[in-house]
Amino acid sequence: MDYFSSDFKLGILGGGQLGKMLLYETRKFDIYSKVMDSSEEAPCKIACNEFVKGSLMDFDAVYNFGKGVDVLTIEIENVNVEALEKLEDEGIKVYPPTKALRTIQNKATQKLFYIDHEIPMANFNRFAYTSEIEDSIANGGLHFPFVWKAAQFGYDGQGVKVVRKLGDLNGLPNVECIAESLIPFKNELAVIIARNASGQVVSYPVVEMEFHPEANQVEYVICPARIDKKVAEKAIEVALKVSSTIKHVGLLAVEMFQTQDDKILVNEVAPRPHNSGHYSIEASFTNQFEQHIRAILDLPLGSTESKMAGIMVNLVGAEGYTGDVVYKNMEEILRLEGVTPHIYGKRETRPFRKMGHVTIVNQDIAKAREIAQKVKETIEVVSKQ
Amino acid sequence: MDYFSSDFKLGILGGGQLGKMLLYETRKFDIYSKVMDSSEEAPCKIACNEFVKGSLMDFDAVYNFGKGVDVLTIEIENVNVEALEKLEDEGIKVYPPTKALRTIQNKATQKLFYIDHEIPMANFNRFAYTSEIEDSIANGGLHFPFVWKAAQFGYDGQGVKVVRKLGDLNGLPNVECIAESLIPFKNELAVIIARNASGQVVSYPVVEMEFHPEANQVEYVICPARIDKKVAEKAIEVALKVSSTIKHVGLLAVEMFQTQDDKILVNEVAPRPHNSGHYSIEASFTNQFEQHIRAILDLPLGSTESKMAGIMVNLVGAEGYTGDVVYKNMEEILRLEGVTPHIYGKRETRPFRKMGHVTIVNQDIAKAREIAQKVKETIEVVSKQ
Numbered sequence: 001m002d003y004f005s006s007d008f009k010l011g012i013l014g015g016g017q018l019g020k021m022l023l024y025e026t027r028k029f030d031i032y033s034k035v036m037d038s039s040e041e042a043p044c045k046i047a048c049n050e051f052v053k054g055s056l057m058d059f060d061a062v063y064n065f066g067k068g069v070d071v072l073t074i075e076i077e078n079v080n081v082e083a084l085e086k087l088e089d090e091g092i093k094v095y096p097p098t099k100a101l102r103t104i105q106n107k108a109t110q111k112l113f114y115i116d117h118e119i120p121m122a123n124f125n126r127f128a129y130t131s132e133i134e135d136s137i138a139n140g141g142l143h144f145p146f147v148w149k150a151a152q153f154g155y156d157g158q159g160v161k162v163v164r165k166l167g168d169l170n171g172l173p174n175v176e177c178i179a180e181s182l183i184p185f186k187n188e189l190a191v192i193i194a195r196n197a198s199g200q201v202v203s204y205p206v207v208e209m210e211f212h213p214e215a216n217q218v219e220y221v222i223c224p225a226r227i228d229k230k231v232a233e234k235a236i237e238v239a240l241k242v243s244s245t246i247k248h249v250g251l252l253a254v255e256m257f258q259t260q261d262d263k264i265l266v267n268e269v270a271p272r273p274h275n276s277g278h279y280s281i282e283a284s285f286t287n288q289f290e291q292h293i294r295a296i297l298d299l300p301l302g303s304t305e306s307k308m309a310g311i312m313v314n315l316v317g318a319e320g321y322t323g324d325v326v327y328k329n330m331e332e333i334l335r336l337e338g339v340t341p342h343i344y345g346k347r348e349t350r351p352f353r354k355m356g357h358v359t360i361v362n363q364d365i366a367k368a369r370e371i372a373q374k375v376k377e378t379i380e381v382v383s384k385q
Numbered sequence: 386m387d388y389f390s391s392d393f394k395l396g397i398l399g400g401g402q403l404g405k406m407l408l409y410e411t412r413k414f415d416i417y418s419k420v421m422d423s424s425e426e427a428p429c430k431i432a433c434n435e436f437v438k439g440s441l442m443d444f445d446a447v448y449n450f451g452k453g454v455d456v457l458t459i460e461i462e463n464v465n466v467e468a469l470e471k472l473e474d475e476g477i478k479v480y481p482p483t484k485a486l487r488t489i490q491n492k493a494t495q496k497l498f499y500i501d502h503e504i505p506m507a508n509f510n511r512f513a514y515t516s517e518i519e520d521s522i523a524n525g526g527l528h529f530p531f532v533w534k535a536a537q538f539g540y541d542g543q544g545v546k547v548v549r550k551l552g553d554l555n556g557l558p559n560v561e562c563i564a565e566s567l568i569p570f571k572n573e574l575a576v577i578i579a580r581n582a583s584g585q586v587v588s589y590p591v592v593e594m595e596f597h598p599e600a601n602q603v604e605y606v607i608c609p610a611r612i613d614k615k616v617a618e619k620a621i622e623v624a625l626k627v628s629s630t631i632k633h634v635g636l637l638a639v640e641m642f643q644t645q646d647d648k649i650l651v652n653e654v655a656p657r658p659h660n661s662g663h664y665s666i667e668a669s670f671t672n673q674f675e676q677h678i679r680a681i682l683d684l685p686l687g688s689t690e691s692k693m694a695g696i697m698v699n700l701v702g703a704e705g706y707t708g709d710v711v712y713k714n715m716e717e718i719l720r721l722e723g724v725t726p727h728i729y730g731k732r733e734t735r736p737f738r739k740m741g742h743v744t745i746v747n748q749d750i751a752k753a754r755e756i757a758q759k760v761k762e763t764i765e766v767v768s769k770q
Binding site: 020024027028029030046047048049285286290294299300302303307308331334335337338339340341342343344345356361 | 409412414431433675679685687716724725728
């Protein structure tokens with residue numbers, strides 16, 4: 001298959017911001033792209049060759065869309081896997097492969113898969129319904145605190161809740177879920193692995209999520225992680241093990257905990273470009289989006305090394321503001337060294353909504369961290385008065 | 386004016402590849418973009434918010450298009466300046482300003498401007514018609530060899546010819562033109578200057594065009610130029626002088642000759658993103674397209690420094706091939722270190738047509754140069770058999 005020929009079509013399920021950043025890379029390679037999303041307002045509409053409106057969970061919509069492309073990929077996990085399986089049977093290249101996607105899509109299945117393959121992770125209990133949790137606590141089978149996670153359809157912090165007392169369960173949807181031990185981690189780390197269809201594998205450096213000391217919210221994604229070399233090696237080793245057992249094609253972002261005694265536990269994975277890899281647009285020889293394209297087209301993978309240190313700051317809607325978005329003090333941050341904003345183009349802000357990100361690159365990671373803090377303290381995502 | 390507000394519209398005259406690369410940067414800032422081009426097949430169509438079909442040389446088309454935007458810029462010089470002047474009078478921000486564009490658009494006017502402002506350049510004669518040249522030669526007013534240049538509408542090597550004997554004049558269009566001394570230069574250099582509406586000015590490093598030893602064709606654009614520091618300083622000084630006298634807003638690419646005795650002579654300028662700045666996408670802190678956007682929106686300009694050495698190789702159609710394009714050995718070049726292809730998406734190749742470019746970045750410029758040569762020797766732009 002000649003991916004640079006005029007007959008080739010790449011399909012992307014999901015038309016959000018990740019898809020849009022992926023589409024920029026299809027332009028570099030001049031690849032014809034077709035996107036399906038349920039919203040006519042999808043960010044991808046402006047960057048793809050063809051746009052189809054359709055529900056990602058609908059069998060017929062996904063199947064009919066997939067029949068018209070040569071390679072099909074995703075920018076979000078919540079898609080109709082049955083349709084993907086049928087497409088795969090009929091010879092369409094579906095990446096990630098549906099088997100890998102099935103394992104990842106359901107968090108209970110994902111955790112059981114880790115057990116089967118001796119991949120270290122936090123202990124957990126599985127429940128068919130959230131309502132079963134109370135009994136388990138009463139019987140002594142589960143202890144506070146724990147992390148409740150919906151088995152499916154969680155995204156961007158939705159579907160996850162730290163439960164410290166019975167009352168915290170109130171209002172949670174009564175769905176299949178897991179209750180996971182709350183890990184008092186030293187660091188949250190992530191490694192992105194790329195694997196092409198021929199099996200070539202490369203790993204990006206370990207990144208570190210730095211949390212706000214009080215708000216318990218990720219403030220900075222820092223590459224490379226400021227951790228012991230041995231811990232970094234262990235994290236990459238664990239990520240590679242997940243990659244080789246799950247047999248994805250494309251990217252696999254592996255989020256991990258570094259425990260107080262420097263063990264590495266897998267938290268969760270995503271088989272696609274990931275927030276933890278956004279720094280790579282400015283800092284890496286091959287950014288994660290180009291790498292995903294290379295991998296799913298079975299091209300040689302690019303260097304995952306960094307040109308310099310990179311730090312990403314998420315731009316989220318400020319508390320207390322809902323409505324037409326305004327980026328306050330944007331000019332101030334543009335005056336700072338090595339700062340690149342990425343505004344996602346969402347019209348309306350609301351508290352904690354992801355509205356964009358800013359990357360800071362610098363030869364000196366301490367200097368980058370300083371500038372990142374300045375960015376964080378300066379820019380405000382608010383609404384018109 | 387709040388450029389990040391939902392009411393703001395940026396207009397671009399010309400929908401080619403330069404415009405497309407500019408549009409990627411409007412996405413990072415979430416700026417609403419409107420493009421006009423005479424071709425329904427314009428590359429920009431896939432990346433802009435609104436596309437208008439219209440002739441760039443037609444007064445009404447340009448005027449009506451311009452009335453609907455807040456800031457108007459160009460990706461090609463050949464546009465109707467009268468319409469731009471009227472728009473400017475009516476309060477539309479036109480960048481480059483029409484006065485600067487008028488000076489640049491006509492090469493004879495441009496050269497006379499350099500004389501007025503004591504900017505060093507190659508000697509020249511101006512002719513109202515090419516047919517007047519023969520007389521001038523006969524009268525001893527002009528000597529072989531010289532460079533014939535059409536005063537207007539030349540682009541990408543068209544409208545330029547080295548004349549070594551009378552016969553070389555055959556077939557040239559009978560238009561306003563100049564005859565310029567042929568400079569036996571040591572190096573051809575270029576400097577990109579950015580100037581925002583408030584007058585902030587920054588300059589990119591000097592780049593060097595390396596020519597094929599026999600074919601007399603630019604093979605590599607190399608940043609930084611491998612020249613004496615004093616020569617580089619002089620080149621930047623000259624470029625800044627052109628910039629400050631011409632009073633552009635946005636980018637100004639200044640092409641220069643380094644003579645055998647290390648004088649700097651201005652060759653010509655372009656008031657927009659330029660082929661000599663493509664390396665900046667991968668190598669610079671702020672690429673030339675983002676910088677142009679920052680400048681015309683009167684935002685603070687970004688750092689022009691390089692993350693590392695960058696070399697650009699133009700991808701042009703191979704001789705002897707015309708028709709549906711095929712990029713031969715693309716996979717081979719993707720295996721090389723720090724290589725990023727940019728395929729422009731033109732369906733058909735023909736000899737010497739610009740089909741894309743490839744950037745090579747490396748900490749070590751000698752290593753980058755080696756890899757660039759490998760790229761040049763490996764990839765072939767041919768047509769289907």
